[in-house]
Amino acid sequence: MEDTRRKRYAGMALAAICIGYLAPNYAQYQLSPLAGSLMEELSISASQFSSLFTAPMIPAIFLSLVAGILVDKHNPRLVVGIAFVISTIGAALNLAGNSYGTLFLGFALTGVAAAFLNSCGAKLLGSWYPPEQLSSKLGIGFAFSTLAMTVALATTAYFPNRHSAFAVALVVFVASTIGWFALYRNPEPVADSGSSAPAAGEKGEQPGLGALLKRVMSSSGVWLVGLALFCVMGANVVMSSFVPTILQSRGIDAVASGYYSSAYTIGNLVSCIVVPMVAQKAGTKRTVLVLDVCAFLLVAFGWMAPDGFLLAAALFLAGFFLGGNMPILQSVPIKLAGIGPELAGTAGGLVATVELLGAVFLPSYVLIPAAGGNLATAFVLAGVCMLVSCALTRPLPKEV
Numbered sequence: 161m162e163d164t165r166r167k168r169y170a171g172m173a174l175a176a177i178c179i180g181y182l183a184p185n186y187a188q189y190q191l192s193p194l195a196g197s198l199m200e201e202l203s204i205s206a207s208q209f210s211s212l213f214t215a216p217m218i219p220a221i222f223l224s225l226v227a228g229i230l231v232d233k234h235n236p237r238l239v240v241g242i243a244f245v246i247s248t249i250g251a252a253l254n255l256a257g258n259s260y261g262t263l264f265l266g267f268a269l270t271g272v273a274a275a276f277l278n279s280c281g282a283k284l285l286g287s288w289y290p291p292e293q294l295s296s297k298l299g300i301g302f303a304f305s306t307l308a309m310t311v312a313l314a315t316t317a318y319f320p321n322r323h324s325a326f327a328v329a330l331v332v333f334v335a336s337t338i339g340w341f342a343l344y345r346n347p348e349p350v351a352d353s354g355s356s357a358p359a360a361g362e363k364g365e366q367p368g369l370g371a372l373l374k375r376v377m378s379s380s381g382v383w384l385v386g387l388a389l390f391c392v393m394g395a396n397v398v399m400s401s402f403v404p405t406i407l408q409s410r411g412i413d414a415v416a417s418g419y420y421s422s423a424y425t426i427g428n429l430v431s432c433i434v435v436p437m438v439a440q441k442a443g444t445k446r447t448v449l450v451l452d453v454c455a456f457l458l459v460a461f462g463w464m465a466p467d468g469f470l471l472a473a474a475l476f477l478a479g480f481f482l483g484g485n486m487p488i489l490q491s492v493p494i495k496l497a498g499i500g501p502e503l504a505g506t507a508g509g510l511v512a513t514v515e516l517l518g519a520v521f522l523p524s525y526v527l528i529p530a531a532g533g534n535l536a537t538a539f540v541l542a543g544v545c546m547l548v549s550c551a552l553t554r555p556l557p558k559e560v
Contacts, residue, residue, distance in 0.1 A: 166288070173343065174285065174297055175339070176343035177277065177281060177284060177285060177297075177344075178300060179340070180240075180273065180339070181304045182304055182305075182307075182332060183244075183247070183251075183335075184273050184274035185306075185312070186309070186312045186332055187267070187326075187329040188216045189308070189313055189316075190325050191267075192316075193313060195209055198212075198322060212267055213267075215264050215271065216271030216274060219268060219271040219272045219274075220516045221516055221517070221520070224275055224279040224510075225509040225513050227239075227279045228280055228504075228505035228508050228510065228512075229372065229373075229505065229506050229509065231280045231284070232283070232502070232503060236280070236505075239276070240277070240280065240344070241337070243273045244340050245337060246269055247270045247271070247273035247337075248330070248336075248337050250266045250268065251270055251333040253265060253266030254326045254329065255330050270329075270333070273333075279508045279509040280504075282490055282493060282494045282504050283494065283504035283508055285298060286491075286504050287347035287501060292440055294494060294495075295488040295490075295491035296437055299432040299435065302483075302486055303432040306425060306483075310425060373506065375499075376503055379507065381492065381493065382493050382496065382507045383510075384553065384555060386513075386515060387552050388489055388549040389486070389518065389549070390514050390522065392549050393516070393518040393519040394527060396482055398539065398542040399424055399459060402535055402539075403421045403475065404418060404420075404421050405417075405535060406463050406535045406539065407463060412467055420472055426479065427479025428482070431480040431482075431484035432483060432484075432487055435483075436487050436488055444489075445553055445554065445556060448488065449550055449553075451550075452549055452550035453550065454481040455543070458477050458478035458481060459542050460540045460542070461539075461543070462474035462477070493507035493508060494507070496560065522545070
């Protein structure tokens with residue numbers, strides 16, 4: 161009976177994570193189809209619109225490590241639930257807002273929930289699932305994230321105005337917040353766990369903040385995972401941002417370029433489900449080696465494929481091989497000696513911070529400038545990032 165109850169709660173926790181990923185990603189990617197009308201309505205520049213689109217990432221830069229510490233030391237259900245409440249307030253501001261400043265604040269707040277989920281997902285699910293199942297469960301959550309982006313991109317243009325679109329986003333946030341509190345349960349202590357660490361929400365002697373940070377930051381494995389994802393995210397942003405542009409430079413029209421680009425996103429979605437199952441049998445390090453060598457070739461040169469089926473297939477496979485890194489690498493810290501479930505939140509927060517810095521810093525300040533503005537060269541450098549990521553995973557312990 162106890163085992164059945166735990167399995168039920170584990171399934172509820174996974175459902176809470178999946179529903180939680182829907183709202184922030186749906187709200188952010190609603191902006192893309194609204195770009196022209198929003199810039200005209202608010203009289204804002206393209207750079208100001210770009211800052212609106214990236215505003216949800218700001219909390220993750222500053223809060224990922226804080227989120228991990230809070231989840232490790234306090235009630236995970238309550239901590240993440242408060243993050244969802246804050247993001248729901250942000251969605252309400254977006255609906256009511258009629259100025260650039262209000263929308264910037266609103267979209268920044270909508271990113272708080274995503275920051276907590278991204279940094280603490282392994283901790284939240286790792287409390288319910290064994291390490292060997294964690295990457296596949298995280299992959300399902302990431303698939304819901306990509307699904308939300310796809311739905312937002314495909315449907316937002318059909319709304320009569322931005323207010324009706326943002327009203328739906330607010331409803332999704334309310335549903336996600338209610339779903340989180342209704343479904344997620346803090347793990348109960350397991351008598352035969354063999355661990356002296358108290359379970360989440362259980363009273364007991366816990367390490368101080370300084371000791372906790374020291375243990376996480378002294379783990380070479382955590383830094384290796386963070387830097388590997390730093391490279392992966394840099395390559396991912398180049399692909400996500402510039403595939404339409406480089407295809408149009410080949411003479412492919414804007415509409416067709418958009419359809420081809422969606423093949424990359426779909427590849428990401430499929431990989432979130434398939435790759436963790438492969439890694440569970442083949443091992444993380446071997447799987448990453450295959451993924452990243454293939455990703456190097458397809459990120460660097462896939463856009464050159466003849467238009468039609470071959471180009472769509474190449475971009476789909478680029479998304480598949482690159483995106484598969486996310487769930488399996490983010491599940492690594494909880495498996496590391498000295499980290500485990502006890503410090504998985506803090507470790508995940510550090511990894512998420514480094515990962516996001518890669519998304520912000522690497523394309524804009526390293527890859528594009530190093531390519532001299534030549535997109536073909538930038539894609540090759542993005543492919544090389546995948547080989548660097550692979551090299552960074554080589555020293556990880558065999559058991560991950």
